[in-house]
Amino acid sequence: MAIRIHVGGDVIYPEMVKYTLRTIFFNKQSQCSFVQEQDSAVLTVGVGAENDVRVSPRFLGHLTPVNAQGHVVLEDGTTDFITTIFYYINSLQEYNSRDLDDYGRFKFANSLQCKLNFIDKNFVQQLIENFIGHQPKLSSLAWTKRRSKFFLTHDIDSVYGATKEDGNYAVRHMKFGQVFRLMFNAAFSRPDWLNMDEIMKLESEYDFKSTFYWLLIKDRLNSDYKFSSSKIQRQFKGVADKGWENGLHKSMGGYGFRDEMRMFGSKPAGNRFHYLRFALPEGYDTIEATGIPLDTSLGFSEAMGFRNSYGLPFMPYSLRGKRPYNFVEVPQLIMDRTFFKDRKSVSEIKKTLIDFFEANKYNCVFTINWHNNFFTELKYKGYADIYRALLEYFKDNGIECITQSGIIEEYYKPEMYLLKRDQEVEAKK
Ligand SMILES: [Zn+2]
Known part of the structure; x- marks a missing residue:
């Protein structure tokens, strides 16, 4: 059964918040629905401290600051899980980057994954688990996981590159039989690659x-x-x-x-x-x-x-x-x-x-x-x-x-x- 959620009127980007919650619930093979009336909701999301889940009153797109742990935080220093998860999944750090490589690509060296040394970590998954761990009302989601x-x-x-690339290699390494084979295959239209x-x-x-x-x-x-x-x-x-x-x-x-x-x-x-x-x-x-x-x-x-x-x-x-x-x-x-x-x-x-x-x-x-x-x-x-x-x-x-x-x-x-x-x-x- 879908968990009913109310997103408060004080949230500046309600669609973004709903998208992130849908993504989190999908990750947990579960569903949520959004209700207009706060009274009929199981979970409330809003800016104020009275909500179950708090989100930042401001969102600066790709300029959203993160702390030393790579989290977007609220004024009281606690993690804004929704915004942080949104920020990473959608690669906002890459938006409008001016320092691109020769191919016009965002550079790994400029990424948070490089700077904070977590390119090998499924960091968003950890955030999802922490988010759920902080929410007694979502405890039913805690144990679901997908096998990779x-x-x-x-x-x-x-x-057709084998004659040239593998050929150069073969010559450098004195594998002349291979050079002959590569040329033979190319000549008879059976290129190695x-x-x-x-x-x-x-x-x-x-x-x-x-x-x-x-x-x-x-x-x-x-x-x-x-x-x-x-x-x-x-x-x-x-x-x-x-x-x-x-x-x-x-x-x-x-x-x-x-x-x-x-x-x-x-x-x-x-x-x-x-x-x-x-x-x-x-x-x-x-x-x-x-x-x-x-x-x-x-x-x-x-x-x-x-x-x-x-x-x-x-x-x-x-x-x-x-x-x-x-x-x-x-x-x-x-x-x-x-x-x-x-x-x-x-x-x-x-x-x-x-x-x-x-x-x-x-x-x-x-x-x-x-x-x-x-x-x-x-x-x-x-x-x-x-x-x-x-x-x-x-x-x-x-x-x-x-x-x-x-x-x-x-x-x-x-x-x-x-x-x-x-x-x-x-x-x-
Ligand atoms: Zn390619």
Whole structure:
């Protein structure tokens, strides 16, 4: 039964407060409803001390200050849980950041997660547990938790790069037999990185499925393959025919979503920005305008972990629209390149990842991005082995695989936020 909540008239941003409470209740697999009459409410939320839950009388958007523990606090120094949870889930610290990296991305070094050293913590989940722990009227929610699942994804940036990248590696390491093999395969149109079948075969050994994100634009900034070519189309269709899934890997550099969606053939069920290149809030506005129900770009390329300090897929909130966005964001927690850049050893990477999964057995969807080129054994040697070790770990520990469509089914809940499911939206140029 839904818990009845009254949000007081003195709350400046009632919709934001309701969104946060709905998100908290959803996290706890429960529901709340909002009532006009204070007398019929079980829980009251307001600015004054007479309320069960207090919220700040002021809200400054991305300028909202946090204390040394990373909490938004009330005048008396106690935590304003609602505002703090809202602030993190929606990455408000990233709004209007001027110090972006070369790709136009928010820098990990500028994040609270870096400064307060908690990128590996599901901090919002801890806040939710504390919030409930402080509320005797919500004690029924205290014991609910979800077992973590994992979501396997592959960004397809390059299909023909093996001759060059692996070839250079092979030459440097005097593996001339490999150079010959790479050139032979390229000459006979069987490039090493056109390996979707191999990846699916590996995953099927464990009964897992994944999603492939395709670049539609071939140029210097984007892919080295022509999406419409029969060779790529065969792979693309093969993925869907086998019951795996496809998504759009939105290109960099001035192209609109509309053209790429047309080239994709149908409306993609999901998107990830190439190089995770998007900035907030415009990135969310753009995604919503496409009508694509899922995006999975929210991750730092510099560090693994929780970019918005939250472990589960969620529907973000539009400050400008004063309502939730009509799509689900799936934070990308883990990417092969992060480790490659840091030159971590294979055993070190395996240990880091397994420790991370062990510490987060509940309330997470572990979204993993393993590029197709990281499955070959030259330049990216060892990474296929790590991937297999992760699948092995998930299987041994009974951790469930969730697919792109599974996430949409479980986490895309416009009705919960009183949005229309198929909102008619115009794709932005
Ligand atoms: Zn990419």
